[in-house]
């Protein structure tokens with residue numbers, strides 16, 4: 001009798017614990033992912049998508065730096081270095097070409113690259129899908145959001161949906177063009193005029209996001225120490241040697257170092273290069289005619305252009321940096 005009572009009590013306590021666990025996981029799942037974007041965000045930060053569970057997209061694309069890396073080349077699994085500089089990921093939703101050489105044409109297609117690349121995340125896509133299916137959280141989340149088990153397609157869709165949320169249009173520059181004369185410094189305002197005038201940066205960096213979405217050579221390929229031919233390796237066209245995607249410039253102040261090879265550490269070095277490319281790279285192949293002659297910018301004008309570029313940083317990153 002006493003024994004039975006004791007058993008009953010134990011069962012009661014066990015039952016209460018079970019209910020509590022059930023309740024907690026319910027609360028947990030309520031706070032957890034509800035949309036494709038949230039699921040993609042979770043995947044973006046989760047090393048489950050790498051062969052040895054050590055690398056996530058965010059290992060190389062760091063949120064505080066507009067999703068770029070601060071290193072010249074990033075580390076993939078087993079300490080392997082990437083062949084190019086990791087770009088920032090903001091304002092990509094309208095881009096027709098992705099990667100420095102434009103070899104992917106959608107964010108979905110792009111996302112397959114790093115997961116399966118032996119040097120980055122090193123996980124065959126079938127294995128990625130299997131790992132997600134074996135993981136109760138993801139199996140449930142895909143079921144809830146896509147009405148299907150995890151598949152290659154909906155995995156890539158989720159990540160791309162998250163990346164499409166990284167649009168930024170709330171910078172001092174935006175407030176300035178919308179009528180607030182004091183939103184940027186006088187130096188940045190002069191820089192803006194130089195950008196579209198004397199320095200003619202907008203020949204290539206045009207439009208809302210400061211890219212014409214084309215491929216150009218600014219002269220950072222010489223077939224020797226600078227040996228990445230860029231676009232021509234994809235198109236097999238010699239006339240495109242040294243061409244790279246014109247990158248958008250929003251949030252560019254956060255994404256140093258710069259260029260496909262991370263050659264320049266600061267924006268000042270970048271603008272100094274444009275001012276007279278031959279002083280830095282004498283034998284750049286196929287350099288665009290727009291960069292044929294020195295720009296003859298003064299030191300003060302170079303600083304003004306740098307100030308202008310800094311005004312393109314979205315407020316959300318200011319808050320992030322301030323809280324770091």
Ligand code: HEC
Pocket residue numbers: 044049055056057058059060061074075076077082083084085086087088089092097098099100101107110111114115119120121159163
């Ligand atoms: C080991 C470092 C590393 C990891 C991990 C990584 N990336 Fe990248 N990412 C890069 C590098 C380097 C490039 C540029 C490569 C090139 O252009 O050839 C790049 C390019 C991109 C681009 C193209 C951006 C543009 O402007 O064209 C996108 C989008 C992107 N990565 C998203 C992702 C996503 C999503 C993941 C996770 C599934 C991921 N990356 C994982 C290093 C990494």
Ligand code: HEC
Pocket residue numbers: 087088195199200201202203204205215216217218220243244245246247249252255257258259260261267270271274275288290291305
């Ligand atoms: C002929 C076209 C062209 C012109 C003109 C041009 N750019 Fe570029 N810009 C590019 C290309 C292409 C790249 C990438 C080159 C590479 O990686 O080899 C680039 C890269 C950059 C980057 C590095 C971005 C990053 O994410 O690494 C900055 C900053 C930049 N340009 C600013 C400027 C400024 C400022 C001017 C004017 C002084 C200018 N550009 C003029 C085509 C151009």
